[in-house]
Amino acid sequence: MNCSLSRRSPASQGSPRPMACTRSASPGASRCCAGGIEELIAQLAELRTPEGDPLDIALTTNGSALAVKAAALKAAGLTRVTVSVDSLDDELFQRMNDVRFPVDRVLTGIDAAHEAGLGPIRLNMVVKRGLNDGEIVDMARRFKGTPYTLRFIEYMDVGNTNGWSLDEVVPSSEVVARINEVFPLEPLDEAVHGETAKRWRYADGTGEIGLISSVTNAFCGTCNRARISTEGRLFTCLFASEGHDLRALLRGGASDDELSTAMASIWVPARTATPRSAPASRQNCASTASASR
Known part of the structure; x- marks a missing residue:
């Protein structure tokens, strides 16, 4: 999805907003x-x-x-x-x-x-x-x-x-x-x-x-798109090879606000990460992909 x-x-200044x-x-x-x-x-x-x-x-x-x-x-x-x-x-x-x-x-x-x-x-x-x-x-x-x-x-x-x-x-x-x-x-x-x-x-x-x-x-x-796999992993980019585990939070009883805050803490670094070395065709999305590896 x-x-x-x-x-x-x-939220308070300096903290990820939900x-x-x-x-x-x-x-x-x-x-x-x-x-x-x-x-x-x-x-x-x-x-x-x-x-x-x-x-x-x-x-x-x-x-x-x-x-x-x-x-x-x-x-x-x-x-x-x-x-x-x-x-x-x-x-x-x-x-x-x-x-x-x-x-x-x-x-x-x-x-x-x-x-x-x-x-x-x-x-x-x-x-x-x-x-x-x-x-x-x-x-x-x-x-x-x-x-x-x-x-x-x-x-x-x-x-x-x-x-x-x-x-x-x-x-x-x-x-x-x-x-x-x-x-x-x-x-x-x-x-x-x-x-x-x-x-x-x-x-x-x-x-x-x-x-x-x-x-x-x-x-x-x-970009404001994120993907959630059938295994409950959050991907911040189409080119990401690995995602972030949301299923564990859900099964651990996390509230909606806790889930929202957790997603924000993933999304903010993904938007600001420095691109790493990548093939030319993928350089444009390397910043978001690197945050999901």
Whole structure:
């Protein structure tokens, strides 16, 4: 589960201020047909922020079962979804996502999610040079004028699992330039402080796109995301190899305030740590990753 963290009322000067989760995302539920997902969403929906507001609950999914699950997920308390759509070509889509179903199944699920009232709906396209970068404009054309926001994500180094090479990264500036040649774009201000995507609108008013520049223009300095694994470990960065044990605190009977203070004591050093030596592709996030090792 991902959380967007916010500060609560200030504590004494020099002490970490307690933290609260204002948004909850479940990226581990990419195969949203997993048993119990509705129950998990319902439990999260019962939580409240310190101000008494409900959480903004999002699900990141490959869309495999979204067509049949969307209404139930909405009823359980899900707010919105983000769906992976790396290609409109069936063979390429299946190869990039390691799945065996057609992209039309995902597109049908996206429409079902919209009809169920989930939103805003974001669509993520990871762009890899020489693989699917030829579809940048086609993807923009397909979703321009729809209720959905297409986001282009620079191909990221996630350790030793994806054979990452800088040569395969298509910079966000190039993505914008390619689309702008066909559909003129205008930059937009960020909607929420700390959001990961830079926003651009179509000049003719038919929607917007987002660019996540995790390689060429990292956003570690304003990042407010943390991840909690199924084992109850808190990760302050996508690149962190180890997390911090929250499960032990929970099983030890820690109160909400004690948990909040403990998380703040982890988060503050992670934001201010000095980057250690790391591969070039991971230098941008080394400061947060080093605090979790």
